[in-house]
Amino acid sequence: MHRLWRVLLCVLTLSLPLAAAPAVEGYVKIMAPTDGARLERRKPTTLIYEVNPGPRGEHVHVYVDGKEVGILRQLKGSYTLKALSPGRRTVCVKVVNRAHVPIGVEQCIKVTVE
Amino acid sequence: MLAENLAYALTQVLHNFGAVVVVGSAAFALWAPALPPGPEKRLARLAGFGWVVQIASGAGISAIGYYYYSRFPEIHGVAAAAFAIKVTCATAGLALALLLQLRGDRWSETRRRLCWRALAVLAATALAAAAFLRWFS
Numbered sequence: 001m002h003r004l005w006r007v008l009l010c011v012l013t014l015s016l017p018l019a020a021a022p023a024v025e026g027y028v029k030i031m032a033p034t035d036g037a038r039l040e041r042r043k044p045t046t047l048i049y050e051v052n053p054g055p056r057g058e059h060v061h062v063y064v065d066g067k068e069v070g071i072l073r074q075l076k077g078s079y080t081l082k083a084l085s086p087g088r089r090t091v092c093v094k095v096v097n098r099a100h101v102p103i104g105v106e107q108c109i110k111v112t113v114e
Numbered sequence: 115m116l117a118e119n120l121a122y123a124l125t126q127v128l129h130n131f132g133a134v135v136v137v138g139s140a141a142f143a144l145w146a147p148a149l150p151p152g153p154e155k156r157l158a159r160l161a162g163f164g165w166v167v168q169i170a171s172g173a174g175i176s177a178i179g180y181y182y183y184s185r186f187p188e189i190h191g192v193a194a195a196a197f198a199i200k201v202t203c204a205t206a207g208l209a210l211a212l213l214l215q216l217r218g219d220r221w222s223e224t225r226r227r228l229c230w231r232a233l234a235v236l237a238a239t240a241l242a243a244a245a246f247l248r249w250f251s
Contacts (some may be wrong), residue, residue: 056115056118057202061198067190068188068189071251085209088221094188096185096187096188097179098122099122099175099176099178099179099187100187100188100189100193100251101179101180101182101183101185101186101187101188102183102185102188103182104183
């Protein structure tokens with residue numbers, strides 16, 4: 001039991017440095033709204049996106065001002081953002097891996113809600 | 115990529131077997147005929163070991179993500195609640211298993227049985243929360 005435990009730990013430890021600096025692959029395109037767009041308050045906004053998750057990505061998270069608001073399983077499509085409160089807002093779409101870790105493939109836009 | 119997947123997979127293997135140990139040890143203690151103090155103490159040690167494996171491998175999954183991407187997993191809503199439940203169960207499970215191991219021989223049989231029942235409930239709850247964490251994130 002103890003030997004198995006040691007072997008597993010050794011393999012795990014040795015495997016970590018093999019790919020320390022991942023190349024960023026894949027892309028996220030937010031087609032709508034556009035960066036700098038002015039949106040109406042109390043009106044839902046349709047987010048139109050296209051994603052290539054690359055070999056490391058698995059699905060996509062949507063954020064408004066850093067707060068996760070949705071999970072997207074489709075690589076291309078739309079997502080309805082609930083009415084945003086007035087002010088300058090940052091909308092981000094990030095590719096995450098199976099463990100929900102953002103892998104660095106993302107796009108953020110800034111919109112103004114009036 | 116291979117190394118990253120290998121690291122995740124091996125850590126998941128530990129996590130899965132940790133779950134087997136915490137559920138199995140408590141189930142065995144409850145369904146088996148009354149155990150003598152020695153074996154019961156060893157079983158409590160096994161349960162504690164299972165919870166340690168659960169905590170370490172759970173933290174390991176987060177650590178692997180941080181190692182590769184300098185970021186921790188991002189979860190919210192039901193998944194975040196399920197995660198909090200898992201952490202609470204693991205902490206309480208480890209504490210109870212340690213208490214059972216260190217002070218169990220001074221407890222009455224009723225109290226020890228209650229402790230095993232609590233360990234079984236914590237293990238089952240953590241296992242159930244894992245399913246919600248998996249599918250609500």
